[in-house]
Amino acid sequence: MHKNFIAGSWVEGSSTRLNINPSDNNDIVGEYALADQVQTTQAIDAAHEAQKLWAKATAEHRSDALDRIGTEILARRDELGMLLSREEGKTLAEGIGEVVRAGRVFKFFAGEALRLAGEKLPSIREGVDVEVTREPEGVVGIITPWNFPIAIPAWKIAPALAYGNAVVFKPADLVPGSAWALSEIIARAGQLPHGVFNLVMGPGSKVGQTLVSSRKVRAVSFTGSVQTGRSIGMSCMERGAKVQMEMGGKNPLVILNDADLEQAVSVAINGSFYSTGQRCTGSSRLVVEDGIHDAFVAAMKLRMASLKVDHALKSGTDVGPVVSQDQLDQDLHYIQLGCKEGGRLVAGGELLVRDTPGFYLSPALITETQSSMRINREEIFGPVASVIRVKNYEEALETANDTDFGLSSGICTTSLKHATDFKRRSSAGMVMVNVPTAGVDYHAPFGGRKGSSYGAREQGVYAREFYTSVKTAYTLA
Ligand code: NAD
DSSP states (O other), X not given: OBOEEETTEEEOOSEEEEEEETTEEEEEEEEEEEOOHHHHHHXXXXXXXXXXXXXXXXXXXXXXXXXXXXHHHHHTHHHHHHHHHHHHOOOHHHHHHHHHHHHHHHHHHHHHHHHOOOEEEEOSSTTEEEEEEEEEOSEEEEEOOSSSTTHHHHHHHHHHHHTTOEXXXXXXXXXXXXXXXXXXXXXXXXXXXXXXXXXXXXXXXXXXXXXXXXXXXXXXXXXXXXXXXXXXXXXHHHTTOEEEEEOOOOEEEEEOTTSOHHHHHHHHHHHHHGGGGOOTTOEEEEEEEHHHHHHHHHHHHHHHHTOOBOOTTSTTOSBOOOSOHHHHHHHHHHHHHHXXXXXXXXXXXXXXXXXXXXXXXXXEEEEEEOTTSGGGTSOOOSSEEEEEEESSHHHHHHHHHOSSOOSEEXXXXXXXXXXXXXXXXXXXXXXXXXXXXSOOOTTSOBOOSGGGEESSOBSGGGGHHHHEEEEEEEEEO
């Protein structure tokens, strides 16, 4: 049984939950303890006490802790990647890739811990010194979704610790395995003072809500759905806590007449269907210019027919299963809805039977869709892409921006003029030219606009905005 980690000890929960393999529903990945409100409060109290110590730790001490954690994650990439694929359904290559990313994130912030600089400004008053420094926020609550079970926790926990905060971490209920393994490494290899890092697994309504409403939690970093994010945001705002929310996407990929067709198809296949389409940065809307539309759809159908959908750990699998029955039902519901709204399902969208019982769905392509349809406005979060036909570049840009979301966007073109214009006028936080809308670097800022994100950017040096508090000091010597 995998326990929670509170105040430096592994403790049982008030109940447990089984972690089921989406590639093989007979395979139980493990049993995980569920914390309740009382245990979550204990974790918060422990973090509150320990944070004072951790804030005083030297930059080198914090850096060394993160470096040890990163080293162990990278050394165990194959084993942890297999665990991730087994519980979440990403292919093994994708699982290992995500683990490597998590390890690199810890290494990056091991360096950043040593680089946190302040500023000295000339004063407008004679003899006065003005200094700007950054201090830890205090206790940070970290709440994560199921689709990146190790990378998202890593890119929140690493900067939180690097800048002297204490952490209470609540992973997604569906995939506690990678989060637990990461926590075990942090707890042991990090050699942190007791209480600096705490793991509380359990439902959002109890564990998450306790974290969000505790006065001792000074900042909450959340990634997940828009609905949950908005309610967390309101709770934090009410009590004046700092909050950062990364939420949904409805990311467009524009394909212009002058695109390299083969490259555009590769970019679309990757962005729409890899990781089973369960990426907040996935390309769910393919906005295709009239002149290339038919050739693009034909080439997509051909490539989609060759995608191997199977057990995530089987060699040769391109697309693993959907994460759960609920998510599968949601994907099928939207495929049906798209057809009802007037779209044409031209490839995939079928339940597949494989050697093991799992949530297998062939990637779906729906053509003849309009921007106003619900499948083009609401996040599906599965291997489902819709095609919107447009007359020219201006209409493509307008269609791409016609969404309440604004996380990522992309364009496939050989025109410098259109690529440059798209980078300027796309209303997304991340813009890609001839590369998939999903897939970002760990040292560059990550985040969106409009309904996709709220608060400071994550990752890279930008992460310090959220995990530190700025102090301005005036001295007359
Ligand atoms: P979700 O909102 O259901 O859950 C996210 C987390 O919030 C989970 O840990 C959950 O237990 C917790 N939670 C639920 N209710 C809560 C409450 N009342 N108080 C506190 N915590 C609560 O999201 P999900 O289904 O796990 O993940 C899928 C969603 O995540 C998609 O919408 C996807 O777009 C989004 N996502 C966004 C990004 C990004 O960076 N923008 C990245 C990955 C996933």
